[in-house]
Amino acid sequence: MIKDQLVKCLSALRQQGSLVHSITNYVVMNNTANALLAIGASPIMAHSHSEIDEMVSISGALVVNIGTLDEYWVKSMELAIGKARELNKPWILDPVGAGATSFRNAMLKKLIDLHAPTVIRGNASEIMALANMHSKTKGVDSIHQSNEAVEAARLLSKSTGSVVCVSGEVDFVIKGNRMISIENGHSLMPKVTGMGCTATALVGAFCAANPEIPFEATAAAMVTMGIAGEIAAEISNGPGSLQVNFIDALYQFSPEIMLEEMKLTEHYE
Amino acid sequence: MIKDQLVKCLSALRQQGSLVHSITNYVVMNNTANALLAIGASPIMAHSHSEIDEMVSISGALVVNIGTLDEYWVKSMELAIGKARELNKPWILDPVGAGATSFRNAMLKKLIDLHAPTVIRGNASEIMALANMHSKTKGVDSIHQSNEAVEAARLLSKSTGSVVCVSGEVDFVIKGNRMISIENGHSLMPKVTGMGCTATALVGAFCAANPEIPFEATAAAMVTMGIAGEIAAEISNGPGSLQVNFIDALYQFSPEIMLEEMKLTEHYE
Amino acid sequence: MIKDQLVKCLSALRQQGSLVHSITNYVVMNNTANALLAIGASPIMAHSHSEIDEMVSISGALVVNIGTLDEYWVKSMELAIGKARELNKPWILDPVGAGATSFRNAMLKKLIDLHAPTVIRGNASEIMALANMHSKTKGVDSIHQSNEAVEAARLLSKSTGSVVCVSGEVDFVIKGNRMISIENGHSLMPKVTGMGCTATALVGAFCAANPEIPFEATAAAMVTMGIAGEIAAEISNGPGSLQVNFIDALYQFSPEIMLEEMKLTEHYE
Numbered sequence: 001m002i003k004d005q006l007v008k009c010l011s012a013l014r015q016q017g018s019l020v021h022s023i024t025n026y027v028v029m030n031n032t033a034n035a036l037l038a039i040g041a042s043p044i045m046a047h048s049h050s051e052i053d054e055m056v057s058i059s060g061a062l063v064v065n066i067g068t069l070d071e072y073w074v075k076s077m078e079l080a081i082g083k084a085r086e087l088n089k090p091w092i093l094d095p096v097g098a099g100a101t102s103f104r105n106a107m108l109k110k111l112i113d114l115h116a117p118t119v120i121r122g123n124a125s126e127i128m129a130l131a132n133m134h135s136k137t138k139g140v141d142s143i144h145q146s147n148e149a150v151e152a153a154r155l156l157s158k159s160t161g162s163v164v165c166v167s168g169e170v171d172f173v174i175k176g177n178r179m180i181s182i183e184n185g186h187s188l189m190p191k192v193t194g195m196g197c198t199a200t201a202l203v204g205a206f207c208a209a210n211p212e213i214p215f216e217a218t219a220a221a222m223v224t225m226g227i228a229g230e231i232a233a234e235i236s237n238g239p240g241s242l243q244v245n246f247i248d249a250l251y252q253f254s255p256e257i258m259l260e261e262m263k264l265t266e267h268y269e
Numbered sequence: 270m271i272k273d274q275l276v277k278c279l280s281a282l283r284q285q286g287s288l289v290h291s292i293t294n295y296v297v298m299n300n301t302a303n304a305l306l307a308i309g310a311s312p313i314m315a316h317s318h319s320e321i322d323e324m325v326s327i328s329g330a331l332v333v334n335i336g337t338l339d340e341y342w343v344k345s346m347e348l349a350i351g352k353a354r355e356l357n358k359p360w361i362l363d364p365v366g367a368g369a370t371s372f373r374n375a376m377l378k379k380l381i382d383l384h385a386p387t388v389i390r391g392n393a394s395e396i397m398a399l400a401n402m403h404s405k406t407k408g409v410d411s412i413h414q415s416n417e418a419v420e421a422a423r424l425l426s427k428s429t430g431s432v433v434c435v436s437g438e439v440d441f442v443i444k445g446n447r448m449i450s451i452e453n454g455h456s457l458m459p460k461v462t463g464m465g466c467t468a469t470a471l472v473g474a475f476c477a478a479n480p481e482i483p484f485e486a487t488a489a490a491m492v493t494m495g496i497a498g499e500i501a502a503e504i505s506n507g508p509g510s511l512q513v514n515f516i517d518a519l520y521q522f523s524p525e526i527m528l529e530e531m532k533l534t535e536h537y538e
Numbered sequence: 539m540i541k542d543q544l545v546k547c548l549s550a551l552r553q554q555g556s557l558v559h560s561i562t563n564y565v566v567m568n569n570t571a572n573a574l575l576a577i578g579a580s581p582i583m584a585h586s587h588s589e590i591d592e593m594v595s596i597s598g599a600l601v602v603n604i605g606t607l608d609e610y611w612v613k614s615m616e617l618a619i620g621k622a623r624e625l626n627k628p629w630i631l632d633p634v635g636a637g638a639t640s641f642r643n644a645m646l647k648k649l650i651d652l653h654a655p656t657v658i659r660g661n662a663s664e665i666m667a668l669a670n671m672h673s674k675t676k677g678v679d680s681i682h683q684s685n686e687a688v689e690a691a692r693l694l695s696k697s698t699g700s701v702v703c704v705s706g707e708v709d710f711v712i713k714g715n716r717m718i719s720i721e722n723g724h725s726l727m728p729k730v731t732g733m734g735c736t737a738t739a740l741v742g743a744f745c746a747a748n749p750e751i752p753f754e755a756t757a758a759a760m761v762t763m764g765i766a767g768e769i770a771a772e773i774s775n776g777p778g779s780l781q782v783n784f785i786d787a788l789y790q791f792s793p794e795i796m797l798e799e800m801k802l803t804e805h806y807e
Contacts, residue, residue, distance in 0.1 A: 027567045027583055029296040033462035038508055042410050043462065044366075045296055048339040051370035058369065070586040070610070072339070097582075100596065101589035141580050191789065193571035193581065239576055240785025247509025251460065298565040302731035307777055311679050312731065313635075314565055317608040320639035327638065341608070516778025520729065 002180070002216070002266055007255045009210045009220035014040045018208030021059035022201055023047050023077055025067025025096065028194030031243065032201045038250035039224065041205035047076040056083040060208030064117075065094035065197055066107060074107050081115050090118040090207040090214060093162075094200035098122060099129025112160060118207060118214045120156065121165040121200045124149035131156040141190070146170050150179075163214050167199055171222045175215040182219065183263040184226025186233035192243045199225045219264070227261045228253055271449070271485070271535055276524045278479045278489035283309045287477030290328035291470055292316050292346055294336025294365065297463030300512065301470045307519035308493065310474035316345040325352040329477030333386075334363035334466055335376060343376050350384050359387040359476040359483060362431075363469035367391060368398025381429060387476060387483045389425065390434040390469045393418035400425040410459070415439050419448075432483050436468055440491045444484040451488065452532040453495025455502035461512045468494045488533070496530045497522055540718070540754070540804055545793045547748045547758035552578045556746030559597035560739055561585050561615055563605025563634065566732030569781065570739045576788035577762065579743035585614040594621040598746025602655075603632040603735055604645060612645050619653050628656040628745040628752060631700075632738035636660060637667025650698060656745060656752045658694065659703040659738045662687035669694040679728070684708050688717075701752050705737055709760045713753045720757065721801040722764025724771035730781045737763045757802070765799045766791055 018041040024032055033043040046055045049072075056062055062084045064077045084091040095108050108130065112120075122130065123142035131152035146168025153164040153174045166172045171182040189195045202224060206217035232245035287310040293301055302312040315324045318341075325331055331353045333346045353360040364377050377399065381389075391399065392411035400421035415437025422433040422443045435441045440451040458464045471493060475486035501514035556579040562570055571581040584593045587610075594600055600622045602615045622629040633646050646668065650658075660668065661680035669690035684706025691702040691712045704710045709720040727733045740762060744755035770783035 025583075026295050026564050027571050030299060030462060030568060033296050034508060034512070037460050037462055044369075045294075045337055046366070046370075047337065048372060050340070051372040054370040054372070068583055068585065071588070097584070100582075101584075101592040103586060103589040103592070191575050193568060193575055236786075237783075238786030238789035239572060240782040240789070243572070243785075244509040244513055244782055245506075247512075248505075248507030251507035251509070295564050299568060299731060302565050303777060303781070306729050306731055313638075314563075314606055315635070315639075316606065317641060319609070320641040323639040323641070513778040513782055514775075516781075517774075517776030520776035520778070 003259060003262060003264065005216045006220040006223055006262065007259050009206050009217050010224065010255055010258055013206055013209040016209045017042060018060040018205045019044060019058060020061050020063060020201065020204045020208055021046070021055050021080070022063040022065065022204070023073065023080055024063060024065035024197060027067060028197040031194050031198055034247050035198045035250055036201055036205055038247045039202060039205055039253065041208070047073055049076060049079060052076055052079040053083050056080050056089065057087065059089065061089060061204040062091040063094070063201055063204035064091060064111065065096055065200060066104065067096040067197065069107060077111055078114060081111060085115040090211050092119045092121065092200055092204045092207060093117040094197055095120065095122045095126045095130055096197070098126040105129070116160045117162045119163040119165060119203050119218050121167060121203055123196060124166055124168055127156060127164060127166045128152045142168065146172060163218050165203065165218050165222060167196060167222065171226065173215065173219045173222060177268070178215060179267040180219045181265045181267060182222050182226055184223055184230060184261065186229045188233050188236065188239060188242050189229045191239040223258060223262045223264060224253060227257060230261070272528060272531060272533065274485045275489040275492055275531065276528050278475050278486050279493065279524055279527055282475055282478040285478045286311060287329040287474045288313060288327060289330050289332060289470065289473045289477055290315070290324050290349070291332040291334065291473070292342065292349055293332065293334035293466060296336060297466040300463050300467055303516050304467045304519055305470055305474055307516045308471060308474055308522065310477070316342055318345060318348060321345055321348040322352050325349050325358065326356065328358065330358060330473040331360040332363070332470055332473035333360065333380065334365055334469060335373065336365040336466065338376060346380055347383060350380060354384040359480050360384070361388045361390065361469055361473045361476060362386040363466055364389065364391045364395045364399055365466070367395040374398070385429040386431045388432040388434060388472050388487050390436060390472055392465060393435055393437055396425060396433065396435045397421045411437065415441060432487050434472065434487050434491060436465060436491065440495065442484065442488045442491060447484060448536040449488045450534045450536060451491050451495055453492055453499060453530065455498045457502050457505065457508060457511050458498045460508040492527060492531045492533060493522060496526060499530070541797060541800060541802065543754045544758040544761055544800065545797050547744050547755050548762065548793055548796055551744055551747040554747045555580060556598040556743045557582060557596060558599050558601060558739065558742040558746055559584070559593050559618070560601040560603065560742070561611065561618055562601065562603035562735060565605060566735040569732050569736055572785050573736045573788055574739055574743055576785045577740060577743055577791065579746070585611055587614060587617060590614055590617040591621050594618050594627065595625065597627065599627060599742040600629040601632070601739055601742040602629060602649065603634055603738060604642065605634040605735065607645060615649055616652060619649060623653040628749050629653070630657045630659065630738055630742045630745060631655040632735055633658065633660045633664045633668055634735070636664040643667070654698040655700045657701040657703060657741050657756050659705060659741055661734060662704055662706055665694060665702060665704045666690040680706065684710060701756050703741065703756050703760060705734060705760065709764065711753065711757045711760060716753060717805040718757045719803045719805060720760050720764055722761055722768060722799065724767045726771050726774065726777060726780050727767045729777040761796060761800045761802060762791060765795060768799070
């Protein structure tokens with residue numbers, strides 16, 4: 001049942017070709033745009049205060065990633081989130097490096113307070129930092145396993161109303177009392193920079209095509225990431241070729257592959 | 270005859286190793302630089318107001334791409350175009366997302382009015398937007414076929430004096446009453462982000478080496494793009510590997526391959 | 539003896555997983571981050587004035603690359619270097635395009651005067667420009683052979699106290715009267731944009747893990763670059779695949795490969 005819903009999320013994305021507006025970090029822009037194109041969505045990347053409103057207006061979802069934030073870009077994010085709220089469009093937050101600096105923490109609080117994200121996707125350290133669980137962050141890479149962050153994610157979801165996704169060896173997608181765990185993926189994936197950012201962008205694409213069911217859309221995006229990573233890893237010699245093969249795998253992805261390969265469990269509190 | 274001229278444009282580029290100054294968007298900078306190196310040119314990317322003048326002075330051509338423009342970068346573009354005008358160097362415009370926002374449209378008008386570009390290269394939607402033909406733009410991807418934009422391109426070329434190139438399934442290169450259509454290329458190419466931006470960068474490289482004949486130089490660049498894309502697509506499993514193989518194909522490109530593979534037609538009004 | 543020291547530098551990096559803070563250019567951020575991850579380090583890229591201090595504090599080394607500098611980013615670099623000085627952390631300078639514009643030269647002087655870099659790594663033209671030897675620079679690519687810059691590098695090292703590395707067909711690592719030359723590498727490497735920037739980032743990673751011996755750490759980084767480039771070039775069809783295979787080769791790199799393949803000579807003045 002849930003598996004069929006996830007497959008429908010993919011079919012909807014493939015049919016509609018979601019337009020996703022990403023305000024993201026410099027490191028991953030190329031990969032993010034290519035991942036969106038490969039899965040069947042269309043990327044927009046624009047940050048000028050003078051055109052944010054119009055860009056959000058023509059998009060199906062907004063993705064905000066604070067990886068290389070500065071003062072100008074934070075203002076871009078605020079304007080975009082304000083417009084997404086006004087137009088009732090899904091917006092997805094990637095809290096890169098949450099907990100690493102007080103500036104990052106303050107800006108994250110500001111953005112979330114402005115308008116609760118439809119979905120928050122981060123690694124365990126980031127989600128724990130966001131939930132104020134005194135996590136120590138090691139830069140932008142996680143020092144916690146994803147299952148350590150489940151309780152934090154639940155708290156965060158309940159306080160914000162957002163779908164919260166903790167990615168890691170096992171991915172958890174949480175909304176209030178609902179939880180899905182996903183065991184797809186490959187250990188080589190974290191050796192490619194920005195794989196988490198790509199996951200967040202895919203969440204944006206799936207939410208744009210399935211705005212009424214962000215919980216299922218997020219799970220579908222994470223399953224897609226994981227399976228494409230598995231397929232790519234099988235023919236890769238390291239993270240360089242994985243990055244390339246992963247885009248090819250997204251491009252060749254299909255509802256049939258998704259249904260056959262997904263390793264997903266529903267949990268009830 | 271025209272085919273021989275295009276081959277000579279490539280030979281000139283290979284001999285001279287054009288230095289191309291790109292003020293371009295964050296998404297494609299790496300690919301653009303690698304494409305320029307692979308074809309035999311040298312990339313410069315610099316945008317600080319404090320050094321634009323000197324960078325334009327040492328370059329053979331200027332490429333301006335508004336993909337991720339903001340207020341600071343528009344000023345960089347204005348300074349660079351002013352210097353290119355003063356030194357009579359070719360400058361090439363990539364009007365990414367023309368028609369998507371009023372800011373983009375106003376900035377494009379400002380830049381073109383400052384000094385007509387030597388060449389404008391865009392997709393059908395962008396060229397139609399520039400020519401004020403009330404095109405609806407879907408973000409940065411085209412929703413029109415390139416042949417729909419031929420009339421717009423002619424008008425734009427006549428009003429600006431620029432060579433206008435509309436890229437798509439068929440590429441059109443237009444200057445006043447002259448037109449060349451090019452049927453090289455592969456349907457997988459638009460699934461790689463920034464392939465159009467790469468095309469514009471190559472136009473810059475060919476114009477730097479052939480400043481007296483920008484019409485032929487532009488056609489040579491588009492033929493090069495198309496053939497390299499065909500060669501790359503034959504050994505690629507998707508857009509990830511296409512992006513990699515395309516750079517290899519540019520590197521291995523030669524006058525012989527160009528002459529043998531180019532599919533080009535001259536048209537007379 | 540020296541070879542064993544270099545191998546130990548790699549082992550230390552692999553064990554400690556250095557955290558490297560890079561303030562670098564837009565063109566190479568993705569490659570730089572992937573190279574750091576592949577060799578076993580963790581990348582941080584952050585430039586906001588509001589968080590530079592905290593980012594330097596949690597990092598093992600600071601890499602400053604002026605490739606696409608502007609006024610805001612220069613201030614970021616100044617703040618970061620000031621903090622590195624305060625905390626006595628190694629900082630590595632990549633003087634991209636030194637000599638190309640007076641702005642670049644002035645900013646480089648400012649940064650070096652603020653606090654002498656632990657290591658400076660550049661191509662021959664850049665090092666000669668830094669040493670005021672009236673080098674003509676062709677954009678960001680070198681027009682000099684690396685051995686022409688040895689004298690300049692020696693002067694620069696003696697005046698700053700920095701380890702100076704000149705990379706090229708032969709790499710030279712110089713500190714005062716000590717010099718190591720390295721003959722690893724492949725002629726295809728300069729056709730990939732940002733290979734020099736990657737080298738500098740690896741120097742940062744090796745210095746973070748070996749802060750007491752920056753001379754040896756720099757040589758270890760350059761040997762690693764060169765050997766990984768050789769391995770990658772053997773299975774590559776051009777610069778596109780080289781970029782990918784190079785990351786894979788870094789990932790599969792080992793003390794054994796290093797010891798077997800390194801071509802290194804010590805020189806005494």
